[in-house]
Amino acid sequence: xxxxxxxxxxxxxxxxxxxxxxxxxxxxxxxxxxxxxxxxxxxxxxxxxxxxxxxxxxxxxxxxxxxxxxxxxxxxxxxxxxxxxxx
Numbered sequence: 269x270x271x272x273x274x275x276x277x278x279x280x281x282x283x284x285x286x287x288x289x290x291x292x293x294x295x296x297x298x299x300x301x302x303x304x305x306x307x308x309x310x311x312x313x314x315x316x317x318x319x320x321x322x323x324x325x326x327x328x329x330x331x332x333x334x335x336x337x338x339x340x341x342x343x344x345x346x347x348x349x350x351x352x353x354x355x
Contacts, residue, residue, distance in 0.1 A: 272344050279343025283308070283336035308338040 294302025309331040
């Protein structure tokens with residue numbers, strides 16, 4: 269369980285910075301990489317049918333919190349799957 273806590277923590281940290289890195293990378297290098305890094309925010313944008321640039325600060329903060337939660341869960345699931353494969 270300790271490794272899952274670490275995975276959740278690292279996933280949360282990654283989720284905190286991933287949208288900013290994704291936005292920069294998408295504008296400068298590759299939109300496909302940006303779509304992967306920003307997928308929680310892009311999914312929220314699709315659900316709300318509102319472009320990211322038109323969001324209020326509260327909605328942007330909600331998107332950032334969603335990114336932290338989703339990436340933390342992704343990291344925890346990957347660690348759990350890797351543990352099962354190693355058994």
